[in-house]
Amino acid sequence: MINTNIKLIGNPASPYTRKMIAYLRYKRIPYQVIWGEASDVLKSMKIDPPKPILLPVFLLPRDGKITSVTDSTPLIAEFENSYPERSVYPNDPPLKFINYILEDFGDEWCTKFMFHYRWYFSEDADNAGTILPVGIMNNISDEELAFFKDHFTKRQVERLWVVGSNDETASFIDKSYKSVLKILENHLKIQPFLLGSTPSSCDFAVYGQLTQLIGFDPTPRRIAHEIAPRVIGWVNSLEDGSGYEDKENNLKLSDLPQTIHELFQEMSSSYIPTMVANKQAIEQGKNEWEIDLDNGKWKQKSFPYQAKCLVWIKEEYEKLDINEKDEVLSFLKLNNCETLVV
Numbered sequence: 001m002i003n004t005n006i007k008l009i010g011n012p013a014s015p016y017t018r019k020m021i022a023y024l025r026y027k028r029i030p031y032q033v034i035w036g037e038a039s040d041v042l043k044s045m046k047i048d049p050p051k052p053i054l055l056p057v058f059l060l061p062r063d064g065k066i067t068s069v070t071d072s073t074p075l076i077a078e079f080e081n082s083y084p085e086r087s088v089y090p091n092d093p094p095l096k097f098i099n100y101i102l103e104d105f106g107d108e109w110c111t112k113f114m115f116h117y118r119w120y121f122s123e124d125a126d127n128a129g130t131i132l133p134v135g136i137m138n139n140i141s142d143e144e145l146a147f148f149k150d151h152f153t154k155r156q157v158e159r160l161w162v163v164g165s166n167d168e169t170a171s172f173i174d175k176s177y178k179s180v181l182k183i184l185e186n187h188l189k190i191q192p193f194l195l196g197s198t199p200s201s202c203d204f205a206v207y208g209q210l211t212q213l214i215g216f217d218p219t220p221r222r223i224a225h226e227i228a229p230r231v232i233g234w235v236n237s238l239e240d241g242s243g244y245e246d247k248e249n250n251l252k253l254s255d256l257p258q259t260i261h262e263l264f265q266e267m268s269s270s271y272i273p274t275m276v277a278n279k280q281a282i283e284q285g286k287n288e289w290e291i292d293l294d295n296g297k298w299k300q301k302s303f304p305y306q307a308k309c310l311v312w313i314k315e316e317y318e319k320l321d322i323n324e325k326d327e328v329l330s331f332l333k334l335n336n337c338e339t340l341v342v
């Protein structure tokens with residue numbers, strides 16, 4: 001039998017790996033996960049690594065040859081083309097655009113919660129340092145584990161400032177995490193997924209980060225248990241949505257409940273100003289930047305990838321017709337988010 005399963009290399013503690021596995025399961029696309037250190041796995045398969053090597057790494061045919069590729073959002077877009085059944089995109093173009101923003105919010109802002117809580121407090125860093133190495137190679141000796149724990153922990157703690165987690169931003173990140181959880185908790189009282197009664201790609205993005213925050217790292221897990229039980233239920237079941245009914249998402253942007261407006265209001269004081277400031281810093285050739293936010297200062301290293309995310313958001317916006325743009329712009333303006341597209 002010819003094996004046509006899609007292969008990916010990942011780590012259970014990688015939020016983007018979890019995003020993509022949950023997506024593939026929901027879509028009922030056959031796949032095989034290779035748990036491992038991507039560079040070693042690729043070397044053993046004689047496949048050139050992607051640049052940079054980020055998780056998960058997919059092995060997909062390109063120009064007739066199996067090639068390593070990364071980046072979850074465009075990969076979902078590619079799979080949606082090849083596997084149109086059980087679409088994770090809303091049919092209404094303005095809502096599809098809102099989904100695109102929320103997917104990016106999950107990938108680029110919620111990941112700051114994840115990285116911060118994983119490595120900022122010693123209890124969490126100790127947990128991650130121990131479990132990360134055994135997550136992909138559990139038959140290592142105590143000495144090897146001690147070596148990898150030390151190596152991983154040092155490397156990641158040193159990189160905290162890259163995502164903007166530091167003593168000045170810690171309480172801002174904590175407030176934003178709690179606020180997002182409370183909004184999602186209220187939202188899930190009204191509908192089962194972010195954009196209606198069927199999962200969209202943004203569900204999988206936010207889900208991916210939350211698998212870690214509520215299932216792996218002790219501090220954010222405790223917080224979620226205190227304030228957001230429905231969010232925990234949502235994450236646990238979205239892990240395998242293969243049995244969810246086939247339903248098209250025919251919701252319109254104008255049907256969105258107040259809770260999604262609240263989520264955008266939260267984003268207007270966190271995700272959006274930091275994405276915009278980061279892009280400006282990149283354009284001005286600055287290596288790092290800082291801005292004043294409502295609840296404190298934000299400081300981080302300039303991140304070229306996130307500047308590109310903003311360009312892609314604008315490209316998606318440009319695909320809308322004039323009436324659709326108007327509708328989206330009124331929604332964004334209502335929630336102070338228009339700087340994302342203007």
Ligand SMILES: N[C@@H](CCC(=O)N[C@@H](CS)C(=O)NCC(=O)O)C(=O)O
Nearest residue numbers: 014015016053054055071072073107
């Ligand atoms: N935009 C990428 C981000 C993937 C990503 O950042 N993956 C992390 C792990 S979850 C990674 O591989 N980081 C490399 C490192 O920490 O060295 C996506 O959506 O797939």
